[in-house]
Structure formats: structure tokens, C-alpha cells
Amino acid sequence: MLAPKSKNNANSFDYVDIIKVRVSRDLWFEIGNGSEEGRHTRGAADAVISLRTITGWIIMARLELRNVTRRFGDFVAVDDVTLTIESGEFFTLLGPSGCGKTTILRMIAGFDLPDAGQILLDGQDLVDTPAEKRPVHTVFQNYALFPHLTVAQNIAFPLKMARRPEAEMRSMLGEMLEQVHLSDKANAYPHELSGGQKQRVALARGLVNRPRLLLLDEPLGALDAKLREEMQVDLIDLQRDVGITFVFVTHAQVEALALSHRIAVMNEGRVVQLDEPARLYSAPRTRFVADFIGNINQLQAQVVEVAHSHVHLLVAGLGEIIAPPSAGVAVGDQGVYAIRPEQVRIGVQDEVSELKNHFTGVVRSLLYEGDVTVYKVALADGAMIEALLPNSASGRAQLFEAGDAVKLGWRHDAGMFLRE
Amino acid sequence: MSDERKLSRAVRITKWLVSGPPFVYLLLFFVAPSIIMVLASFRYPGEFGGLAPLATGDPATLQGLTLETYQFFFSDVIYGYVFFKSFLVALATTLICLLLAYPLSLLIARSPKKSRDLMVLLVILPFASNFLIRVYAWMIILGPQAAFSQAVNGLLAALGVAPVHLLFSPFAVLVGMVYVHLPFMVLPLYTNLEKHDPALLDAAQDLGANAWQRFWRVTFPLSLPGIFSGSALVFIPVLGMFAIPDILGGTGDMLIGNLIKEQFLGTRDWPFGSTLSIMLTIAVLLIVWVAARLGGRRHYA
Numbered sequence: 256m257l258a259p260k261s262k263n264n265a266n267s268f269d270y271v272d273i274i275k276v277r278v279s280r281d282l283w284f285e286i287g288n289g290s291e292e293g294r295h296t297r298g299a300a301d302a303v304i305s306l307r308t309i310t311g312w313i314i315m316a317r318l319e320l321r322n323v324t325r326r327f328g329d330f331v332a333v334d335d336v337t338l339t340i341e342s343g344e345f346f347t348l349l350g351p352s353g354c355g356k357t358t359i360l361r362m363i364a365g366f367d368l369p370d371a372g373q374i375l376l377d378g379q380d381l382v383d384t385p386a387e388k389r390p391v392h393t394v395f396q397n398y399a400l401f402p403h404l405t406v407a408q409n410i411a412f413p414l415k416m417a418r419r420p421e422a423e424m425r426s427m428l429g430e431m432l433e434q435v436h437l438s439d440k441a442n443a444y445p446h447e448l449s450g451g452q453k454q455r456v457a458l459a460r461g462l463v464n465r466p467r468l469l470l471l472d473e474p475l476g477a478l479d480a481k482l483r484e485e486m487q488v489d490l491i492d493l494q495r496d497v498g499i500t501f502v503f504v505t506h507a508q509v510e511a512l513a514l515s516h517r518i519a520v521m522n523e524g525r526v527v528q529l530d531e532p533a534r535l536y537s538a539p540r541t542r543f544v545a546d547f548i549g550n551i552n553q554l555q556a557q558v559v560e561v562a563h564s565h566v567h568l569l570v571a572g573l574g575e576i577i578a579p580p581s582a583g584v585a586v587g588d589q590g591v592y593a594i595r596p597e598q599v600r601i602g603v604q605d606e607v608s609e610l611k612n613h614f615t616g617v618v619r620s621l622l623y624e625g626d627v628t629v630y631k632v633a634l635a636d637g638a639m640i641e642a643l644l645p646n647s648a649s650g651r652a653q654l655f656e657a658g659d660a661v662k663l664g665w666r667h668d669a670g671m672f673l674r675e
Numbered sequence: 676m677s678d679e680r681k682l683s684r685a686v687r688i689t690k691w692l693v694s695g696p697p698f699v700y701l702l703l704f705f706v707a708p709s710i711i712m713v714l715a716s717f718r719y720p721g722e723f724g725g726l727a728p729l730a731t732g733d734p735a736t737l738q739g740l741t742l743e744t745y746q747f748f749f750s751d752v753i754y755g756y757v758f759f760k761s762f763l764v765a766l767a768t769t770l771i772c773l774l775l776a777y778p779l780s781l782l783i784a785r786s787p788k789k790s791r792d793l794m795v796l797l798v799i800l801p802f803a804s805n806f807l808i809r810v811y812a813w814m815i816i817l818g819p820q821a822a823f824s825q826a827v828n829g830l831l832a833a834l835g836v837a838p839v840h841l842l843f844s845p846f847a848v849l850v851g852m853v854y855v856h857l858p859f860m861v862l863p864l865y866t867n868l869e870k871h872d873p874a875l876l877d878a879a880q881d882l883g884a885n886a887w888q889r890f891w892r893v894t895f896p897l898s899l900p901g902i903f904s905g906s907a908l909v910f911i912p913v914l915g916m917f918a919i920p921d922i923l924g925g926t927g928d929m930l931i932g933n934l935i936k937e938q939f940l941g942t943r944d945w946p947f948g949s950t951l952s953i954m955l956t957i958a959v960l961l962i963v964w965v966a967a968r969l970g971g972r973r974h975y976a
Contacts, residue, residue, distance in 0.1 A: 364881055365881075366877060391881075393877075393881045395877070399878035401875060401893060412879070412884075416888065417883055461882075
């Protein structure tokens with residue numbers, strides 16, 4: 256990693272201080288502004304910069320939140336949050352409304368100040384820098400495009416504020432318009448654009464001046480489902496192309512899982528789990544995370560035996576079952592047994608009975624969703640289990656009807672025990 | 676007749692019922708008088724006011740139609756001068772109102788929702804008392820015996836400057852004009868500023884705009900419709916105003932409004948008064964047209 260550059264004025268940031276350019280998969284060039292690293296590589300800079308359009312800019316930006324707290328009266332919106340967002344990362348703050356994620360975003364942007372703690376960008380505290388001087392731009396929830404300016408004028412706004420020379424401004428603007436496929440809409444006004452186009456203008460406006468950090472405040476919330484999916488793909492591509500660190504705030508777990516490198520799940524002002532999407536989904540550490548991310552069956556459970564490869568649980572409505580081991584679990588611990596609907600097999604034949612955990616039940620209701628069907632099955636012992644079955648069998652819309660007797664089962668290494 | 680056509684007929688009738696009365700009202704009390712005025716401007720004045728008859732048996736008396744009043748208007752530079760002066764007063768009043776009203780409107784628009792209504796109420800509160808009484812009150816405030824005049828003249832004396840008469844001066848007229856018309860500038864401006872999305876200012880700041888740039892590049896251009904309508908609401912009535920110059924301006928300060936009033940109530944030259952009125956109307960329409968052309972370039976709603 257690069258050393259933070261030496262600056263005379265602690266309060267001023269250049270928008271591009273140190274640039275890392277990826278030439279091939281494992282070869283990086285670093286171009287600095289007067290830093291030692293920069294002098295070493297300056298000779299190669301021209302050649303490297305010509306590769307920019309292929310490999311993209313990597314602008315250094317490592318954001319650290321240290322013990323950040325923000326209170327509104329008695330309400331603690333952000334409670335002693337410490338986390339590090341790595342350079343070039345697509346980082347998501349995920350949580351229900353009121354969990355403090357937007358407050359964190361506003362503090363990074365400079366619209367709000369922490370009551371305690373530090374916000375460091377490459378080691379420099381941002382707290383004393385006003386919002387307009389931070390090398391951090393935001394894509395707002397409802398885009399906040401200037402209605403009196405054209406698409407081109409909207410996107411050029413931050414360039415104008417930064418007093419970029421005319422020629423540079425024009426080339427940056429043209430490049431950005433092309434990148435978001437809006438060259439033909441340059442002279443249109445925001446009210447003439449579709450939702451997706453407005454979204455792209457907002458993104459372009461946030462990116463054009465090459466901030467070290469781009470904050471995105473639920474930017475897909477106003478789009479319809481189909482468009483949202485398209486924009487997700489565009490966002491991933493765009494972030495990879497520009498290489499700028501993205502900090503994304505959302506309450507939509509599907510978006511978070513699809514887009515992020517890492518996700519911080521927040522609840523009541525605290526980060527409850529920070530992990531990669533797949534880890535977060537498959538190994539939630541708390542009931543809250545398990546419940547918030549995706550659907551999950553949860554049943555009251557008690558640990559009756561701990562072996563080194565598995566644990567035995569006594570689960571309400573299921574009886575005794577085998578579950579994968581989780582760290583620090585002791586006999587007698589109370590909690591829940593949680594299992595994802597797609598891990599539950601459903602059938603009538605013996606293939607289910609061969610599984611270590613298997614039960615019989617009756618289909619109570621079903622939800623046909625096209626690609627999958629979600630069955631709610633009442634087990635003999637009283638538990639209600641949700642099972643998800645892909646509708647991949649040709650010519651069959653659904654396999655079972657309400658009232659059918661079925662067998663449920665799952666592998667002993669599926670599911671998990673979560674303490675209260 | 677099909678249901679659809681029945682429905683469309685019902686809609687048509689409703690439209691006429693709703694828009695009919697105001698239409699008839701304007702026809703009777705605006706269009707008809709305007710036509711009468713245009714006709715009157717081509718007549719001769721009657722001997723004791725009113726209009727001379729169109730035709731009499733006596734060839735010695737004035738009768739028929741004439742362009743005399745228009746020749747009269749354009750032959751003497753004094754009328755052009757009065758028009759010009761009135762325009763200057765209206766322009767100055769509009770600008771001063773704008774300068775005073777903008778910060779006030781901005782303050783109201785950015786206040787908490789609860790205090791906004793109270794502040795708007797305070798702005799329109801002067802309307803609760805009679806217009807003439809309020810103007811006469813300024814006569815007292817600006818009068819030579821009033822504390823205000825004495826303070827001003829005391830200050831001037833200390834600086835070695837001869838005392839001034841505040842009342843019966845262009846200054847007094849301007850003060851009265853601004854005072855009376857300020858709410859007409861504040862209300863449209865406030866209505867406009869109040870609708871601005873605060874997220875736009877956040878966005879501007881986020882993208883590097885300081886406080887002045889946020890105002891100049893976002894708030895101000897977005898408030899142009901409010902500025903235009905407020906300016907029209909101040910400029911046009913001030914142009915024709917006669918009561919304030921009459922009361923506060925003294926004898927030397929004649930504006931178009933006074934001139935027109937004088938023709939009808941003083942010299943009793945109705946045709947010339949009509950001509951002046953028509954010229955004023957044409958001038959106002961011209962200004963509105965130019966303003967609409969200037970303002971029409973804005974593409975956003």
C-alpha cells in the first residue's frame with residue numbers, strides 16, 4: 256500500500272493525489288504528486304496513462320471510521336462505530352431505516368459531524384473539512400439533479416466548482432457522457448429524462464471530478480424492478496472501470512448482496528456484522544443478520560451435546576437434530592436453529608429419508624413464484640418450515656398441492672445454531 | 676346520441692358554466708370600457724367636461740372625430756418626460772422591493788415550518804388597515820416635526836450639510852411606493868423559494884460549491900420565476916399609482932397616474948386623459964411582452 260502523501264495544508268485535498276494504474280492483472284503503476292513513489296514512476300507515467308481507458312483509474316482512498324458516535328438528543332444514531340473501507344472497494348452499509356447508515360454517510364460527506372470519533376481518509380481527519388472541500392461526492396436518493404441545468408451542465412457542475420481549465424473540463428465531460436451513454440442527451444433537461452437516465456446523470460456528476468470516494472444513498476430506490484436490475488449490473492461495471500471507492504447505503508439486502516465486495520450490516524447504530532456477501536448469507540452471526548438477509552426458518556433450540564464435527568440440538572417442534580458446529584457453543588446454550596428455505600429438500604420418496612435430519616409433514620400453503628415455489632409445511636411435531644423448490648422439472652408448474660403429505664429433510668451440515 | 680357524446684356535451688356545458696361568469700364580467704367591465712376609452716380618445720372634450728357630441732347642427736362647436744389628442748401628446752416633450760420619470764420611479768421601486776424582499780423571503784422560506792405561517796401573516800398584516808391611512812401615516816413620520824426628520828437633519832447639521840425636506844420629495848414617494856408594494860414582492864418570491872428542494876443545495880455543496888456559489892448557481896436561477904412575477908406585481912401598479920405621489924410627493928412631483936387623474940378630475944379633458952391611459956396600457960403591455968420573451972427561455976417548470 257502507498258504511504259499517505261505529505262501535504263502542506265492539512266485542510267486541502269487534491270482530487271487526484273496518488274494514482275495507481277493497473278496495467279495487467281498483477282502489475283500496478285503508481286503515480287504520485289511529488290511523493291517519493293511518484294518520482295520513481297514518473298518516467299513511465301505517460302505510457303501508463305495511455306492505458307487509462309482500458310484499465311481505469313485507481314485512486315487511493317482508504318476510509319477509516321474510528322469510534323464514531325452521533326447522538327440526536329437521547330437517541331444514539333451511530334454508536335461507537337469503527338470500520339475500515341479499503342481503496343477501490345464497493346462497500347455497503349446495510350440495515351433497516353433508522354439504523355444509522357444514512358447518518359454515517361452524511362458524516363462522511365460532511366453534512367453532519369460526529370459527536371465523538373474520527374473519520375480518516377488516507378490517515379487525514381476529515382472532520383474539520385467542510386463538505387464542499389472534501390474529495391467525496393454523493394449520489395443522492397432522488398438524484399437531486401439541478402432542474403435549470405442541462406445534462407451536460409449538471410455533469411460539468413463539479414468541474415466548474417473545481418475551476419478546471421476549459422479544455423480539460425470539455426474532455427472530462429465528453430468522456431463521462433460517453434461512459435454513461437448519455438452523449439446524445441447532453442442538451443436535455445432533467446425533466447425530459449427517464450428514471451434510469453436521471454440515475455446515470457447523477458452517477459456521472461458524482462464521478463466526473465474523480466472524487467476519492469463516491470457515496471451512494473439508496474440510488475436505486477426510485478427505479479422499477481427491471482431497471483433496478485439493469486442498473487445493478489451497470490453500477491458494478493462502472494465501479495470496476497473507474498476504480499473509485501464506492502460507499503453504498505441501502506436497506507435492500509438483494510442489492511447489497513449483488514453489488515458489494517463487503518457489507519456492514521447495521522442495527523440500532525452499531526455494526527452487527529461486517530463480511531463478504533456470501534459469508535453474510537451463509538454464516539450470519541446473529542439472529543438479526545440471519546433474519547434481515549434473505550428468508551430463514553427459525554426455531555427455538557437448546558444445545559444438548561457438542562462434538563468437534565457437529566452439535567446436537569433439541570429443537571422445538573423438530574426434536575433432536577444434528578447441526579454444524581459453531582464457535583463457543585456449550586451444552587445448555589439457548590438460542591435458535593436457523594435454516595434457509597433453499598436448503599430444505601422436499602419430496603415423497605426415500606431420497607429425503609436418507610438425509611440425517613428428516614421429518615414428515617403436510618403442505619399447508621404454497622406460493623408459486625415462477626422460477627421457484629415456496630411451500631409452507633406443517634411438521635408432525637408442530638413446527639412450520641418453509642421450503643423452496645426450483646420449478647426446473649419440465650412441464651410441471653408445481654409438484655405438490657396444499658394438503659399433500661410430504662417428507663422434509665436437509666443435510667446435517669446445513670442450518671446453524673444462533674445464540675440469543 | 677351515444678353516451679360518450681352526451682358526456683362530452685356535459686363537460687362542455689360545465690366548462691361554460693364555470694368560465695362563463697368571469698368571462699362575461701371581464702367583457703362588461705374591462706373590454707367594453709377599454710373600447711369606450713379608445714373611442715373617447717378620438718373625440719373632442721365637452722365644454723364642461725365629458726365629451727363633445729359627435730354631431731350637432733352648429734358648425735361653430737367642436738364635433739366629430741380627431742387625432743388632436745395624439746398630436747398633442749407627441750408634440751410636447753413634457754409628456755414623454757413624465758412617462759420616463761414614472762418608469763424610473765417604478766423601476767427603482769421594483770429594484771428596492773426586490774433587494775429588501777429577497778433576503779426576507781429566503782429567511783421565511785428557510786425557517787421552521789411552524790414559524791413560516793406567522794411570518795407570512797406579518798408580511799400581509801399591513802393590508803388589514805386602510806391603504807390611505809398607511810400612506811398618511813408616512814406623512815406624519817416624514818413630516819418636519821417628526822423625530823425621524825429631526826434626527827436626519829440633526830445628523831446632516833453635524834456634518835455641516837443644510838437641512839432637507841423629507842416630505843413632498845421624490846424620496847418620500849419612493850418610500851411610500853416601496854412600503855405599500857413590498858408584500859407583493861415578498862409573497863411570490865416566498866412561494867417560489869419555499870418550493871425549492873433542499874437536497875439541491877446539499878448536492879451543490881457536496882459537489883464543491885461554497886455558500887455564495889450555492890446561492891448564485893442554484894437558488895437564484897431557480898427563483899427567477901418568482902422574481903419575474905413579483906416584479907410584475909410591483910412594477911405595473913406603481914407605474915399607474917397616483918395616490919402616493921399625490922399625498923407624499925407634493926405639487927412638483929407629477930407621475931403618469933397623477934397626470935391621468937388630473938385630466939379627468941382637474942382640467943376635465945376626457946379625450947386626452949383617455950389617450951394617456953391608452954399610452955400607459957401600451958407601454959405596460961410592451962414591458963410584459965419583453966419580460967415574457969426574456970423569461971420564456973427558461974425550459975424548466
